[in-house]
Amino acid sequence: MRPNFLHHLHPPTIPARQARLRYTLAAGGLAVFLSLILLVTGLLEMFYYIPTPDQAAASIQTLTFLVPYGGLVRNLHYWSAQFLVIVTLVHFLRVVFTGAYAAPRRFNYLLGMGLLVLAVLLDFTGYVLRWDEGIRWALVTGTNLVKSIPLIGNALYMMLVGGTQPGPATLIRFYGWHIFGLALAAGILVAWHIFRVRRDGGIAVPPPPLREDQRRITRFELVRREVLAMLLAATALLLLSAFAPAPLAATITASAPVSETARAPWFFLWVQQMLKLGNPFFWGVVVPLAVLVLISLIPYIFPKPAKPELGRWFPKSNRLAQAVALFILLAIITLTLLALLPAS
Amino acid sequence: MSNRTLSRRDFLKLASAAILALSGLLGLEGLFRFLTTQTEPLPPTEFDLGPASNYPPGSRTLLADIPALLLHTQSGFSAISLVCTHLGCTVESKPEGFACPCHGSRFDLQGNVTRGPAEKSLHSLRTGITSDGKLHVYTN
Amino acid sequence: MRRYLFLAASFSLLLGLLITAWQESRHPKPIALTPTLTGKVEYCLSCHGDLPEISKSHPVQTFGCVLCHGGEPLALDANLAHSTMRGGKNPSDFSVVQASCAGSNCHSGTAEDFRNHIQRATTSIQATYAGAIANIRYTFGVQPDLKARLGIFSVQVSQSTSGITALAAFDPTQETNPYVKAFGQNCLTCHLSAQPLPGSEYFRFTGCSACHTPTQSPDRTNTEQVQSSQIHKLTTSISYTQCDTCHNRGNYDLRTITFKPRQDHPADRLHDYYQPIAQFTSCEWKLDCVDCHTRTEAMGDGNLYSVKKDIQYIQCKTCHGTLTDLPQTRTLTDPNDLAFRLATLNPVIDLKLGDTILVTEKDEPLWNIRVLPDGTYELFGKADNQRYVFRPVKGSACTQDPARQDSGSCHECHSVER
Numbered sequence: 077m078r079p080n081f082l083h084h085l086h087p088p089t090i091p092a093r094q095a096r097l098r099y100t101l102a103a104g105g106l107a108v109f110l111s112l113i114l115l116v117t118g119l120l121e122m123f124y125y126i127p128t129p130d131q132a133a134a135s136i137q138t139l140t141f142l143v144p145y146g147g148l149v150r151n152l153h154y155w156s157a158q159f160l161v162i163v164t165l166v167h168f169l170r171v172v173f174t175g176a177y178a179a180p181r182r183f184n185y186l187l188g189m190g191l192l193v194l195a196v197l198l199d200f201t202g203y204v205l206r207w208d209e210g211i212r213w214a215l216v217t218g219t220n221l222v223k224s225i226p227l228i229g230n231a232l233y234m235m236l237v238g239g240t241q242p243g244p245a246t247l248i249r250f251y252g253w254h255i256f257g258l259a260l261a262a263g264i265l266v267a268w269h270i271f272r273v274r275r276d277g278g279i280a281v282p283p284p285p286l287r288e289d290q291r292r293i294t295r296f297e298l299v300r301r302e303v304l305a306m307l308l309a310a311t312a313l314l315l316l317s318a319f320a321p322a323p324l325a326a327t328i329t330a331s332a333p334v335s336e337t338a339r340a341p342w343f344f345l346w347v348q349q350m351l352k353l354g355n356p357f358f359w360g361v362v363v364p365l366a367v368l369v370l371i372s373l374i375p376y377i378f379p380k381p382a383k384p385e386l387g388r389w390f391p392k393s394n395r396l397a398q399a400v401a402l403f404i405l406l407a408i409i410t411l412t413l414l415a416l417l418p419a420s
Numbered sequence: 421m422s423n424r425t426l427s428r429r430d431f432l433k434l435a436s437a438a439i440l441a442l443s444g445l446l447g448l449e450g451l452f453r454f455l456t457t458q459t460e461p462l463p464p465t466e467f468d469l470g471p472a473s474n475y476p477p478g479s480r481t482l483l484a485d486i487p488a489l490l491l492h493t494q495s496g497f498s499a500i501s502l503v504c505t506h507l508g509c510t511v512e513s514k515p516e517g518f519a520c521p522c523h524g525s526r527f528d529l530q531g532n533v534t535r536g537p538a539e540k541s542l543h544s545l546r547t548g549i550t551s552d553g554k555l556h557v558y559t560n
Numbered sequence: 561m562r563r564y565l566f567l568a569a570s571f572s573l574l575l576g577l578l579i580t581a582w583q584e585s586r587h588p589k590p591i592a593l594t595p596t597l598t599g600k601v602e603y604c605l606s607c608h609g610d611l612p613e614i615s616k617s618h619p620v621q622t623f624g625c626v627l628c629h630g631g632e633p634l635a636l637d638a639n640l641a642h643s644t645m646r647g648g649k650n651p652s653d654f655s656v657v658q659a660s661c662a663g664s665n666c667h668s669g670t671a672e673d674f675r676n677h678i679q680r681a682t683t684s685i686q687a688t689y690a691g692a693i694a695n696i697r698y699t700f701g702v703q704p705d706l707k708a709r710l711g712i713f714s715v716q717v718s719q720s721t722s723g724i725t726a727l728a729a730f731d732p733t734q735e736t737n738p739y740v741k742a743f744g745q746n747c748l749t750c751h752l753s754a755q756p757l758p759g760s761e762y763f764r765f766t767g768c769s770a771c772h773t774p775t776q777s778p779d780r781t782n783t784e785q786v787q788s789s790q791i792h793k794l795t796t797s798i799s800y801t802q803c804d805t806c807h808n809r810g811n812y813d814l815r816t817i818t819f820k821p822r823q824d825h826p827a828d829r830l831h832d833y834y835q836p837i838a839q840f841t842s843c844e845w846k847l848d849c850v851d852c853h854t855r856t857e858a859m860g861d862g863n864l865y866s867v868k869k870d871i872q873y874i875q876c877k878t879c880h881g882t883l884t885d886l887p888q889t890r891t892l893t894d895p896n897d898l899a900f901r902l903a904t905l906n907p908v909i910d911l912k913l914g915d916t917i918l919v920t921e922k923d924e925p926l927w928n929i930r931v932l933p934d935g936t937y938e939l940f941g942k943a944d945n946q947r948y949v950f951r952p953v954k955g956s957a958c959t960q961d962p963a964r965q966d967s968g969s970c971h972e973c974h975s976v977e978r
Contacts, residue, residue, distance in 0.1 A: 137634035137635050137640070138634050140635075140637075141590065141634060141636035141637070142590045142634065142636075144584070147587070148580060148584065213521070213522050216507070216508045217507040217523075220507045231452075234455075235452075238459065239458050239459075239460040240458070240463060241463055243460050244460060245458070245459055245460050300562065300566075303566075304565060304566060307566075307569035307570060307573050310576075311569070311573045311576040312576075314573075314576040314577065314580050315580070318576075318580040318584075319583065321637070324640055326640070330484045330485045330487070331484035331485075335521060338521040348522070348523065351506075351523045352523040352524050352537055354539075355537070356507050359537075473716060473718070474716070476714050476715075476716045476727075476728060477726075477728065478728040478729060479714050479729075
């Protein structure tokens with residue numbers, strides 16, 4: 077058959093071993109799929125969501141309860157978003173644990189880090205758009221963390237919040253970031269990231285003389301596998317969205333009672349746990365940024381994996397980088413679990 | 421062409437680049453002013469709580485809008501800000517003092533820190549009674 | 561192999577879509593209500609459509625549900641919808657009554673025509689319990705006289721005929737006298753903010769609903785009547801059984817500072833109404849409490865008092881008159897008279913312009929008692945609609961000393977044997 081546009085987005089052939097599910101975990105592909113779902117469900121939500129403090133939570137309730145399949149659209153958007161963050165992290169871990177970040181792929185690795193940051197920021201801005209009692213303290217502490225940055229903190233706060241405290245200006249700015257600013261940046265980076273994958277030689281493999289298995293699969297077979305994966309992912313996402321609703325609380329009011337537990341969104345629980353230790357700027361800005369910088373520098377500061385070992389899990393030659401990534405992963409998971417324990 | 425002197429071509433390239441850089445900086449300054457302007461009115465710093473007689477001696481009144489706790493003791497009116505000094509969450513009033521649900525800071529009944537991560541005590545807010553008997557609390 | 565996998569995946573997607581559609585069909589169908597008073601749509605009826613109207617004066621088409629109860633009007637998920645409700649099931653609990661029932665067009669109107677019911681009820685003795693608290697503290701030497709200083713919650717009024725303008729909150733943990741502390745632990749179960757004791761005979765709500773939501777059947781032998789917490793009713797037709805959720809339930813023992821419930825098991829109204837130690841006339845058990853005790857007596861007059869006797873003033877002579885005087889009356893000439901409004905709320909009597917009704921010494925209308933042309937009076941029971949005809953004392957065979965016409969004296973001859 078003649079290859080169409082979608083076929084042409086893929087290389088003519090790719091190595092068969094590295095095309096397997098147990099190698100890639102389909103993480104990158106799932107991330108693209110989830111992003112597409114987010115775009116479509118996000119547009120549908122825009123037809124009902126009203127970005128003012130009085131109407132935000134009420135418009136979400138209208139969408140969820142009174143619009144046929146409105147709750148489904150919202151739940152699809154919510155679960156796709158949470159799984160996008162998780163899948164991006166899985167993809168990042170896969171890249172580190174298979175040593176696929178070495179030159180010429182180091183810049184693409186940075187593009188991927190940028191996408192990880194954008195995914196988290198999109199998740200957070202979307203979370204704030206609920207403007208209900210559940211997000212209230214995350215918004216207050218998150219914006220106050222920005223204010224704690226020396227020299228530029230107050231200016232950054234003004235740009236983020238649009239005033240001296242979170243209010244209508246904040247909501248509309250977060251809305252602008254969420255549906256346009258961050259989404260546009262993410263779209264550009266996705267395109268660039270996928271372009272770089274092809275420009276850098278496709279999926280990381282040893283050079284042909286060192287390759288054990290020379291078999292390859294065609295772009296047609298690859299697309300077929302991707303469609304199959306999309307069907308299965310769509311089914312799972314649909315069933316989850318039908319039975320597990322996205323969280324929603326009553327709108328923010330000054331007189332609402334302070335709840336026993338004010339929890340950060342799940343992807344920031346590790347930061348909330350660290351903030352219990354003391355100085356907000358250090359634990360809330362410096363340490364998370366340091367972690368981000370450290371993992372961004374993995375391709376630059378650690379020994380690179382040997383070419384013969386590319387294309388497989390846990391090569392011996394970049395064990396140090398794997399250990400560092402594993403350590404950071406376990407630390408973040410531990411902090412997250414500690415944050416979930418009931419408060420003393 | 422010697423290496424010391426600049427060719428006309430290179431000079432023009434340099435000049436264009438400098439002018440573009442300058443335009444970029446001016447644009448950034450404009451962008452900065454665009455982004456940091458405040459369209460909302462400033463939040464109020466003075467709150468009228470109505471007649472002072474509404475708060476009899478021995479009363480502890482939660483003022484959710486400020487937020488603050490108003491006390492009327494033998495020595496008169498006092499108001500403690502309920503904004504946690506760590507990262508700004510509203511603290512809960514408890515029998516033994518105040519507790520912040522966000523990162524676990526604890527304060528005693530006077531607002532002093534008994535357990536971190538907060539380092540400063542809760543602010544005391546100024547109160548005053550106007551000539552017609554209305555109680556006011558000030559956050560500045 | 562791949563073909564079959566593809567087919568299976570497509571089929572599972574279709575199945576997933578069908579399951580999603582089925583799940584969607586299980587959601588409650590939204591039933592909208594836009595009450596005329598608020599103009600804002602609410603969807604409570606989607607789940608609560610079978611709830612009876614709460615009263616004729618609070619029709620759901622006018623009020624809706626959210627105006628009184630709070631809650632999230634657009635939510636069809638129970639937890640979210642109920643998350644901002646005031647007072648749980650009872651928005652008239654005094655902690656939230658201002659937000660639920662107040663407003664100059666509602667129940668905190670002007671004091672002049674006694675329409676600020678919330679201010680009256682929250683300062684009444686049944687709410688503040690000031691009398692009991694003052695009495696115990698005086699008895700055990702904690703305060704020098706019987707003047708009330710403390711109430712269940714702190715409250716103040718701008719002016720008061722009793723001289724008391726403020727009560728601080730009674731805090732048993734701050735009391736040092738062990739008897740007063742015990743009183744705080746054992747005896748604070750019958751004021752309007754108190755949760756009732758366990759036991760079906762005590763069951764009532766708090767706040768306004770303590771009296772106005774009937775949780776006790778007027779016929780106590782009829783156990784089929786609902787005695788649950790699902791009662792959605794407001795009424796002014798209050799049977800004696802409602803008052804008896806607190807009154808006539810037993811005695812307090814001052815030596816042990818405990819409540820001793822009454823031990824008898826009455827089978828009829830005569831024996832059920834009062835404890836075995838009480839002394840009462842036949843109208844005091846055949847009528848309901850609300851037939852004699854007026855709104856001002858039960859809900860207060862907006863002043864703070866130290867003792868029940870300062871607000872309770874109805875005597876036998878209020879309706880029956882004395883040897884020398886007939887009871888006071890009022891002929892209804894104003895269609896806006898309070899008597900007509902009260903009679904509309906509880907239509908046991910068909911009052912018309914020109915009717916003459918009895919009034920109390922404080923000019924409160926006894927709107928269910930009408931003067932008949934032959935000089936007798938007809939009374940219609942507010943709770944059970946029974947009609948009684950009675951005569952004034954003046955001109956009767958009563959031989960009571962004219963200077964002693966108080967109710968205690970009437971009881972000497974007219975008390976009933978059980």
